[in-house]
Every structure is written in structure tokens, then in C-alpha cells.
Amino acid sequence: MPSEKRDAPQKILILGGTAEALALAEQLVADGHQVTTSLAGRTVDPVMPVGAVRIGGFGGAEGLASYLREEGFDRMIDATHPFARRISENAIKASAMSGIPLEQRLRPRWQKQPSDRWKAVRTLTAAADALPVGATVFLALGRQYLDAFAGRNDCRFVIRMVDPPETPLVFANHMLVLGKPASDPEREADLLTAHGITHLVCRNSGGPAGYAKIIAARRLALPVIIIERD
Numbered sequence: 001m002p003s004e005k006r007d008a009p010q011k012i013l014i015l016g017g018t019a020e021a022l023a024l025a026e027q028l029v030a031d032g033h034q035v036t037t038s039l040a041g042r043t044v045d046p047v048m049p050v051g052a053v054r055i056g057g058f059g060g061a062e063g064l065a066s067y068l069r070e071e072g073f074d075r076m077i078d079a080t081h082p083f084a085r086r087i088s089e090n091a092i093k094a095s096a097m098s099g100i101p102l103e104q105r106l107r108p109r110w111q112k113q114p115s116d117r118w119k120a121v122r123t124l125t126a127a128a129d130a131l132p133v134g135a136t137v138f139l140a141l142g143r144q145y146l147d148a149f150a151g152r153n154d155c156r157f158v159i160r161m162v163d164p165p166e167t168p169l170v171f172a173n174h175m176l177v178l179g180k181p182a183s184d185p186e187r188e189a190d191l192l193t194a195h196g197i198t199h200l201v202c203r204n205s206g207g208p209a210g211y212a213k214i215i216a217a218r219r220l221a222l223p224v225i226i227i228e229r230d
């Protein structure tokens, strides 16, 4: 990553919640900047970035613009997850309202490799519809993306979540795997094999953190229903 060194130290707000945002905060602090990372507060026990941290929504674009002005930030960097669209839209509006410059650091999507068996879809509903009757499905999706699959009583779901759900899931046939994805494709492949997975469903999030499951599916020649972002 190129150096972020500036002539004068700056006060920088990072919209975070990703591994890339953690690395960016570390680098900017090392370069002498005063850095605050903002987290939405979705994860119970998040990895804490270097520098200052604030947690929770701003109250829309206006709230974010006020926060930027009141705290005297020199610039803002959007390093949020590529599927976190609302905060990125708010960042654009808040930058326009406050006059505080915005940089976007959104990771590129994964590219299909020749031996990948991907079916690309645009929506969660389309992903649910793409599953064949009797499939054993690994859902690598956050809690807020699961409802579209609950009606598929003819499939068995293995659902990976970082934190346990606050309310019971309404799936007829499912089991939970709690924890973060492994970075080692072998471990991801072992998990998929141990559960007899026939289909993987995930979003095309890009970045290294979730890519091991894509490699694992490739090695096992498993079909992947992949939800593309717009």
C-alpha cells in the first residue's frame, strides 16, 4: 500500500468495518495522522482499529456532515464493505454538505476463474430460486440476508454467522456454524465436505478475507450461487 504521509498531519475519519479499514487506520496512524474509525456497531466483539474509535450510526447524511464539521476532520475515507451501500451514499452526501473531501476505497469484486462453477444473480430472492430441490446449501451471508431462503423447505441449510442470531431462525432444516471464515482454503473445503454441501451461496464481496471459501468451492467443483453488486 502506498504511503499516506502528508506534509502536515491530518485529522481523518475512516468509515470502517472491514479488514482493509483496520490496515488503513494502522498505516495512517503510523504516518502521524490523527485517525478516528467509525464502526456501525453490528458486531458484538469487533476487532478494534488502531487510533480512536466511535461506534453507532450518525443519523443519516446530515448527522454525518454535522459530525465531520463539529469534530474538525480534514478528510473522510470510505473503507466500508462494498455491500454496505447506504453508508457510502451518506458519505457522498455528507461530503457535499460539509465540504470535507471524501476518498472511496471500496475493494474490487472477485473475478470468475475458468474452473469456477458460478451462477451470478442480482438479488437474494434470485439466489434462493436458483437452488435445486434437495440441495444442501452453505449460506455465507449475514443475518440480515437470510430471510429470502427461509421458504425453501426442500433444502437443508448450513448457515455461518459471526455472532449467534438474536432471535431464532425460521428455517425448517438448518444448522448454525458460528465464527469467522477461515483464511485457509483447506479448512473451508473440510468444512464444506464435512457438512455434505452441494451448493455455496455468497455475495461477491471481493477482498482476501472471504476468498478462501471461493477457492474451496473451486477445488471441490461445487456450484456457487454468487450475488453480484450493482
Ligand code: NAP
Residues within 6 Å of the ligand: 015, 016, 017, 018, 038, 039, 040, 042, 055, 056, 057, 058, 059, 060, 061, 063, 064, 079, 080, 081, 083, 084, 085, 086, 087, 088, 090, 142
Ligand atoms: P449500510 O446498510 O450501508 O448502513 C446502514 C446504516 O448503518 C447507515 O445508514 C449508518 O447509520 C450505519 N452505518 C453503517 N456503516 C457505518 C459505519 N462504518 N459507521 C457508522 N455508522 C454506520 O451498512 P451495513 O451493510 O449494515 O454495514 C454496516 C457496517 O458493517 C459497515 O461499516 C460495513 O463496512 C460493515 N460490514 C458490512 C458487511 C455487509 O455485508 N454489508 C460485511 C462486513 C462488514 P446512520 O444513517 O444512522 O448513520
